[in-house]
Amino acid sequence: MSLELLRKLANSMMPLPDHEWEALAACWHPVQFKRKEVITVAGEVEKYLYFVNAGVQRLFCLEGDKEATLLFTYTGSFSGIMDSFQLQQPTSAYLEALTASDMLRMSYADFDRLTLQYPTIERWVRLGTVAALSGLLERHKELLSFTAEQKFRKLLTRSPHVLQLIPHKYLASYLGIDPATFSKLLSTVKL
Amino acid sequence: MSLELLRKLANSMMPLPDHEWEALAACWHPVQFKRKEVITVAGEVEKYLYFVNAGVQRLFCLEGDKEATLLFTYTGSFSGIMDSFQLQQPTSAYLEALTASDMLRMSYADFDRLTLQYPTIERWVRLGTVAALSGLLERHKELLSFTAEQKFRKLLTRSPHVLQLIPHKYLASYLGIDPATFSKLLSTVKL
DNA sequence: ATAAAATGTTGATCTGCACCAAGATTTTCT
DNA sequence: AGAAAATCTTGGTGCAGATCAACATTTTAT
Structure with a gap:
């Protein structure tokens, strides 16, 4: 143990x-x-x-x-x-x-x-x-005032590793956005 | 004292x-x-x-x-x-x-x-x-999953007294919605 | 009591993002 | 390794709710 x-x-x-x-x-x-x-x-x-x-x-x-x-x-x-x-x-x-x-x-x-x-x-x-x-x-404040893109960016900078660790649909749910929106944001940032 | x-x-x-x-x-x-x-x-x-x-x-x-x-x-x-x-x-x-x-x-x-x-x-x-x-x-959960109207209704049922106590623009900010939207929701409920 | 400041209302736009759907890709299980 | 399940991508569409603006009402301060 x-x-x-x-x-x-x-x-x-x-x-x-x-x-x-x-x-x-x-x-x-x-x-x-x-x-x-x-x-x-x-x-x-x-x-x-x-x-x-x-x-x-x-x-x-x-x-x-x-x-x-x-x-x-x-x-x-x-x-x-x-x-x-x-x-x-x-x-x-x-x-x-x-x-x-x-x-x-x-x-x-x-x-x-x-x-x-x-x-x-x-x-x-x-x-x-x-x-x-x-x-x-801290997260509550973000939910109250951030757009989908701002929440997404904050997640990327604060905990980039979770992208490989956790299915994106759960990350989207954590941010309070649609999984499809998450995917679209991801593609804009990858360029 | x-x-x-x-x-x-x-x-x-x-x-x-x-x-x-x-x-x-x-x-x-x-x-x-x-x-x-x-x-x-x-x-x-x-x-x-x-x-x-x-x-x-x-x-x-x-x-x-x-x-x-x-x-x-x-x-x-x-x-x-x-x-x-x-x-x-x-x-x-x-x-x-x-x-x-x-x-x-x-x-x-x-x-x-x-x-x-x-x-x-x-x-x-x-x-x-x-x-x-x-x-x-509990509130976090609501921010993640409720629409403006759902958050508004929940506030009304849980703490109706705050309507007289606190300027509505702060209540709107608390719910994460626009003051104008708050006012419109209020008028639909008053009928 | 009165002026000034703050707050609330209402209608007319505009847009970010949810929703839908179908196909591509990845992961999991045996 | 191969089949099945889960997840991701991407385009199209619609609408909830933000934004703008002008006016009405209430509250505060002197």
């Missing part, structure tokens, strides 16, 4: 005393998902916090017959439906594996115990959550 | 032992803003967490020549630029008073000390932040 990536991340953010790290590490359990497999279904309460050892995942909602993609998670990042997990309330989102995924996960009971027992961990979770909020606010 | 509203809110969410409440209460200081006064400017680090005793405030960004309104805060809610405050990083947003505002505020130094000293408070801040994240995700 590989905790290397997670340990590296933890150390870079907040070095923990050895015994706290032990307690934390003991709560993670490996789990695998196949490509296209749905990890969490709308209506459920998110049972786990995930850490991605390998693969790409997508968080999305169904609105009528359309999907709205909220975010992607990647190798080396946390995953799961964070608000549903922390508040233990039903979610209206789906989490699915876009590629075969190798993940670690922690149950809510363990998470709750750790945060109550170790103030450092509680604090670290808070700051991680704020960072997520900050990123979402 | 009126801590009534704040105390009521705190008790409803998480009753604190008396001495913790004392420590918390001692950190708040009253402050007033005039209508249209800018409370925090883009580029700054948010110095304070606010609690609104009276008034309405608006959080927005400038993108080119347009404003994108991210959220409103009201009597009885917290205010401030939460991510900038908690992370002590510069913000790209502005906070302004839409009406004359009567607020309480707490410095970051006090906030930091309280969260380190009292695990209950640290935890409560985390859960408040998650709740904010949850609400923002």
Whole structure:
């Protein structure tokens, strides 16, 4: 069971005393998902916090017959439906594996115990959550004020690698534009 | 200095032992803003967490020549630029008073000390932040998938009172639609 | 109370982008 | 390797909603 990536991340953010790290590490359990497999279904309460050892995942909602993609998670990042997990309330989102995924996960009971027992961990979770909020606010601002082309360009400059990593129809959904429009924008930029 | 509203809110969410409440209460200081006064400017680090005793405030960004309104805060809610405050990083947003505002505020130094000293408070801040994240995700989903009319209707059903409270041009900006379109939608619904 | 500023309304254009559809290409599965 | 499924491309069309503009109304400040 590989905790290397997670340990590296933890150390870079907040070095923990050895015994706290032990307690934390003991709560993670490996789990695998196949490509296209749905990890969490709308209506459920998110049972786990995930850490991605390998693969790409997508968080999305169904609105009528359309999907709205909220975010992607990647190798080396946390995953799961964070608000549903922390508040233990039903979610209206789906989490699915876009590629075969190798993940670690922690149950809510363990998470709750750790945060109550170790103030450092509680604090670290808070700051991680704020960072997520900050990123979402930034994207929100773009949705409110950018044209399709501006959103497209921003994606290209901020995360060019996702073009090879994620099917374009999902990137289009993430930007709130039509897949055909995405394709047309792409062709204008490639010249 | 009126801590009534704040105390009521705190008790409803998480009753604190008396001495913790004392420590918390001692950190708040009253402050007033005039209508249209800018409370925090883009580029700054948010110095304070606010609690609104009276008034309405608006959080927005400038993108080119347009404003994108991210959220409103009201009597009885917290205010401030939460991510900038908690992370002590510069913000790209502005906070302004839409009406004359009567607020309480707490410095970051006090906030930091309280969260380190009292695990209950640290935890409560985390859960408040998650709740904010949850609400923002919900709105994000709507921006991605709703038409102007759908967003308009949702606003009317969820918060009809804001129609009397907030100038419609800001509501339009909040929904990401043109003020003229907002006005036209309003007239169709009034019949 | 009055002037001035801000906000809201309404109609007439104009356009960005969604929508549709059919074919080309790529990826996945066995 | 080959068949099937998924994804991407590209052109044509239509419309939701932005933009423009002029006037009406409401709110604020003195």
